Amino acid sequence: MAAVATSVNLSAKSALVGSKKVVTARAFAPASARRALVVEAADKKAVCVLTGTAGVEGVVTFTQSGDGPTKVVGDLKGLAAGKHGFHIHEFGDTTNGCMSTGPHFNPHGKDHGAPTDENRHAGDLGNVVATADGCTFEIEDVQIPLSGVNSIIGRACVIHELEDDLGKGDSSEIGTQGKTSKTTGNAGARLACGVIALTPA
Numbered sequence: 001m002a003a004v005a006t007s008v009n010l011s012a013k014s015a016l017v018g019s020k021k022v023v024t025a026r027a028f029a030p031a032s033a034r035r036a037l038v039v040e041a042a043d044k045k046a047v048c049v050l051t052g053t054a055g056v057e058g059v060v061t062f063t064q065s066g067d068g069p070t071k072v073v074g075d076l077k078g079l080a081a082g083k084h085g086f087h088i089h090e091f092g093d094t095t096n097g098c099m100s101t102g103p104h105f106n107p108h109g110k111d112h113g114a115p116t117d118e119n120r121h122a123g124d125l126g127n128v129v130a131t132a133d134g135c136t137f138e139i140e141d142v143q144i145p146l147s148g149v150n151s152i153i154g155r156a157c158v159i160h161e162l163e164d165d166l167g168k169g170d171s172s173e174i175g176t177q178g179k180t181s182k183t184t185g186n187a188g189a190r191l192a193c194g195v196i197a198l199t200p201a
């Protein structure tokens with residue numbers, strides 16, 4: 001059997017086996033590093049189908065070109081008229097309904113805030129407004145990419161019962177039923193949620 005020459009070039013983050021380049025940077029990341037989800041397409045699209053036990057449902061799509069901002073387009077039904085907190089939560093796990101989606105997606109260890117704040121969770125998308133006719137919205141945000149270490153693919157989107165106070169409200173009672181503006185925006189119950197999943201662009 002002929003020997004196959006293998007050479008690894010760490011500075012170029014590539015490896016050669018024989019004459020074939022077979023691996024890229026991801027293979028050399030230390031085991032402790034965050035695992036990047038790489039979506040190779042320039043135009044990326046994801047969808048979140050929201051369901052719950054409160055009669056609220058809908059669809060939210062996420063599109064991103066290159067490294068540009070992510071555009072979020074939503075159409076929800078069954079919400080009471082008024083403002084409702086809308087977030088990306090950390091886990092795409094709905095085994096225990098929307099509770100198992102965990103806290104707001106917060107890769108930078110910040111406090112809860114408004115989408116326009118420097119100190120905000122990446123998942124803080126503010127409020128959406130429902131009327132008697134339903135709830136449609138469009139948001140653009142730079143902290144929720146579809147590819148890379150902070151990709152939101154496989155996480156969850158959640159619509160809440162109440163208005164998000166954007167971190168400016170009462171934080172005096174820490175606990176799941178308490179006043180927790182700095183972590184939850186006091187947005188109340190999780191009315192519907194879904195997993196953010198890749199879809200053809």
Ligand SMILES: [Cu+2]
Pocket residue numbers: 085086087088089104158159160187
């Ligand atoms: Cu939330």
Ligand SMILES: [Zn+2]
Pocket residue numbers: 087104111112113120121123124183184185
């Ligand atoms: Zn938050």
